[in-house]
Amino acid sequence: MSNKTPNGEIAKTTVGVIGCGYWGPNLIRNFNQLPISRVKYCCDLDDSRLKHMKSLYPNVAITKNYEDLINDPEVDAVAIATPVSTHFPIAKDCLEGGKHVLVEKPLAASIGEAEELVKIAEAKQRILFTGHTFVYNAAVQKMKELVEEGELGDIYYVSSIRVNLGLFQEDINVIWDLAPHDISILNYLFGSEPITVSTFAKSYIRPGIEDVAFLTLQYPKNIVAHIHVSWLDPCKIRRTTLVGSRKMLVYDDTSTLEKIRVYDKGVTIQPHYDTFGEFQLAYRFGDIVVPKINDVEPLKTECIHFIECIRNGARPMSDGTQGLNVVKVVERACESAKLGGAPLALERHQGGSE
């Protein structure tokens, strides 16, 4: 696992990918094309998926047994894109086997699982990386920059919509499936977890599996975030509105060329000059700016960051703790939904060691 080949070149970091369904192939493609990494194994339980991977990447080894990856000392890192319920046991085995691990979001199926993964990674001194792709998205990074520079002023509230028809997941509801994207973006933007979460959710297609949900998150500094996720909407919408005291911003991830629009719009309450102290508001309607956003594939940026953290021992932007923080919100959100929408605090989990 040295970074140097015998002739002095920087060796490629060797990656094995577990799970070749919907998302896994994107990981394989990226790790395979980067000059700093290569994919040695593709692992899946489904023969046809493995065969397809082999046809695309003839030099990659295929296996149905992920122990093969763990047992191969050449493998530096493992990327896991399996159903959520299997994240924990597989990631645990890989970490304990000494591998650096990238787990697709959500990091695990419960707070307890996520906490244990964080602990193991620390104990084994391995990188635990959560696949929060959106924090590597150039548009989200632009938003972060604008928020931090104060361009938007104080943030009042965020309204996010992430809906489309399907894909229904087999083992999780729509909150576990889609909300981690928004939560990871919001935690990143505000540098903080929410204080409380309240959720209203319904299941229409399969009993007990919510397919539509509305989450309300209270962040510090009086910031509110409202998230609408659905597998049952005729239109694909990925739209986040940030309302600030100075400017407002809309991030539309379905737009190719105009992902972010910054509105120089606002309203401020005026000082009371007149003797009657009448209510007076000043509206501001100014220009709209659509900043040029770098169109690098976010997953490519993510994969490079993972490999670089492995090489430099740096802490990933989306480390295990960030993954855990998102899982906390999701688990609480689902509890709130079961209680009919009661707001629940995101206090530290019992027995948690964070």
Added chain:
Amino acid sequence: MSNKTPNGEIAKTTVGVIGCGYWGPNLIRNFNQLPISRVKYCCDLDDSRLKHMKSLYPNVAITKNYEDLINDPEVDAVAIATPVSTHFPIAKDCLEGGKHVLVEKPLAASIGEAEELVKIAEAKQRILFTGHTFVYNAAVQKMKELVEEGELGDIYYVSSIRVNLGLFQEDINVIWDLAPHDISILNYLFGSEPITVSTFAKSYIRPGIEDVAFLTLQYPKNIVAHIHVSWLDPCKIRRTTLVGSRKMLVYDDTSTLEKIRVYDKGVTIQPHYDTFGEFQLAYRFGDIVVPKINDVEPLKTECIHFIECIRNGARPMSDGTQGLNVVKVVERACESAKLGGAPLALERHQGGSE
């Protein structure tokens, strides 16, 4: 107040309009242009508004005292477009003075007030009409038709967004201001009031006056409606999505030519043919149809209906009871917001006589 002039023509119904601010002029314009009505009085407390009305309609009498309208036996009906807090006393006086009354939405500032207006109108046998303009909107009527014909199948849920920057109202919050539109549409579509309402709301610009709110309404037959209203959004959005078991529909009121889009999209759970009883879903992605919508001004349709109800003694589609029903939801929604979003039942108001 006979409908016949001496020479046998149908006489015009005589209307007085109280309130010449933002909406009143639209009522004046419509009642003045209809062949079946004329405006005799414009009433406002503001001289400059009265002067402006006089310049536009030189034949109309102007007055700052609405008693003038009540005392004039030629006046058949009064339309009230004043601040919400004044709806009750003015409408009460007009009804008691024997006039038919159209009140802008919301009908009154509380359930108690609305109930009393309904009672007075019944006692005096006068028309009490609520200005729920949207139920006279051809696009909403097309939706109603599609829902009733079963074109959409069973309705699962509705998601509605009604946001823009301002106009902030002086005496009411954004729920009282904007949500009555959505609630009147939903009550009309489903022929029913909601069972419960839950609201999350925040005030950013003026303490105590909510400018952003999210309402969740539970209707009979397991239908959920979610409504987002805001005075603090960079974009003007008026968009309602109806998700049904057969088809889905999007109503965009800001679109001039494509207000309604019907998506032949859906997902159904499949019978389990295989021995393992695996989960199987069938998705349907078909054509989109944008039906031609009649582009008559909804307020014109509303004004004609008001005059015709006066003449025929018919019950208006948006009568006092419909106005009351909307006020019930709004008042409960605000109570829920004060309680942090707790779901409240829309049970009959204490002492209500409905």
Added chain:
Amino acid sequence: MSNKTPNGEIAKTTVGVIGCGYWGPNLIRNFNQLPISRVKYCCDLDDSRLKHMKSLYPNVAITKNYEDLINDPEVDAVAIATPVSTHFPIAKDCLEGGKHVLVEKPLAASIGEAEELVKIAEAKQRILFTGHTFVYNAAVQKMKELVEEGELGDIYYVSSIRVNLGLFQEDINVIWDLAPHDISILNYLFGSEPITVSTFAKSYIRPGIEDVAFLTLQYPKNIVAHIHVSWLDPCKIRRTTLVGSRKMLVYDDTSTLEKIRVYDKGVTIQPHYDTFGEFQLAYRFGDIVVPKINDVEPLKTECIHFIECIRNGARPMSDGTQGLNVVKVVERACESAKLGGAPLALERHQGGSE
């Protein structure tokens, strides 16, 4: 016709409007609402139109004989919104009767007619004003400002689309109907008439009346403008693209809030650094800016300018000569279309005295 009333107030300029069909009512409404003007007469040959105008403006006199306006010494100015073929005789009579005259675009039905009107106006020292509404449009004025400031660099070409389904005009083809808008905008932007015009046109619905046309105009400084006008298109499009050496601009007149978009995009040929002199281009893809545009009704700005020119004796931005310049291009464009698209020079018209 003094500007002072006996008690020292500025008197309103008195206007008569001839033609109460599609556009005339907009003129009446504006001149009637301005504090500096009033409408004394509405004139039309159609009784029902006159009756309708009277119902809207009870204080206005109606007449089928435009001589009534000319003969009334109180009338300062006449606005003409009649079919194009009647512009010349009516405007001539009004000018000769000593009235200031606003004529809807196109100024007249031929170059000869337009030239004669210009001459008469000069001889009689009356204002001859052409209703080129678009040069009073705030979005067009913003474009002019950006062009003049050099924000776009050198203009390469303009591509304009002005199409929709109908309204077919009775007495003119689509070039006479729609192209004057674009030509007046372009002449204004570039401060010049085109040098040549070439047109391809077809008639589908009525023999001999072209309903679709494509015009190519060559302006000085190597600027090319291409204009597509049609009465036979399913979509209403009013879109003008300006391509400059520094930036590019799109003006979409159907957009309410984003009429102008400025693209910081461009391409420049690079100096040849390498020994092989290879072809190298540098592309620039930067931000998009949507400047805030004042949303005053352009016709209001136009009407104010007309009245002010009457009062101050100033030369209107869209005077008779500008109207004539547009008519020259249109007449030549139609000649080119008859010749199958041959480019024709816009040299001075034979016998013209301009």
Added chain:
Amino acid sequence: MSNKTPNGEIAKTTVGVIGCGYWGPNLIRNFNQLPISRVKYCCDLDDSRLKHMKSLYPNVAITKNYEDLINDPEVDAVAIATPVSTHFPIAKDCLEGGKHVLVEKPLAASIGEAEELVKIAEAKQRILFTGHTFVYNAAVQKMKELVEEGELGDIYYVSSIRVNLGLFQEDINVIWDLAPHDISILNYLFGSEPITVSTFAKSYIRPGIEDVAFLTLQYPKNIVAHIHVSWLDPCKIRRTTLVGSRKMLVYDDTSTLEKIRVYDKGVTIQPHYDTFGEFQLAYRFGDIVVPKINDVEPLKTECIHFIECIRNGARPMSDGTQGLNVVKVVERACESAKLGGAPLALERHQGGSE
């Protein structure tokens, strides 16, 4: 080159791809993924492109000499995606070497070259296939179906816009680069070549290389097509409007989900019922339908068709003659542009043997 392997399976057709720049990799990817074909060679003059192809497809042989493909008897077919000026010599060599040949559009750099390729292919009884990808596009096929079924009525005219910023080609102008897409679509839709073509074009960035052009094509049955192509537009537009006597259609290739919209709109001249024979038009404004379009990658459909034609000896939909027909229009269009836009007939080329 038998279709059977020794053990009875259908053998894969073996393809070599020449040119690995912008488009070639798409051909390689498709031929490599199809079950009925495989790529044996990638050929390019650029080492870095070859190296990149090898990294993506380790089993593929790379070469800078296309003779290697011709000399390998295992190679059944060659796909050529090189600069246009090289299409002719390479395709000629391949055909004469006994290979089936797919050439990217345009087929060749002149009518003479294209004619000779057609002749050689016939003489050698090899498939000559032109890469008119759009005729394999499901949206274009839907349009063809609607046109043929008479859904649109008689076609009046077509207006097509294909513009964006760059990519500038090194060896050809924008007409040769972009117009073949539209011409191949139109020839396919109408089952015919145009009768005449007229073009206005300008070069702004590189002297002598037109970067903006407007083409007017006259097809049989009085159908006119107008095409605007440009490398100098801030927006990527690929939009074709078909106006028919019964309905109108807009095809927007940049839309992912709504590529085709069918408007039930039209205008018809009415019979003259009244005694004055007045002009009367009836407008029809009906529903809009957005038909579901199969979202198969058009190039995949094209590649399958190529392989199947090789196997079955069938005539390709986009054979050499279709390729020649498009080249004829393009060459004439460029001649017309040099003549300032004069309409040129598409009569048979001098000395042509077609």
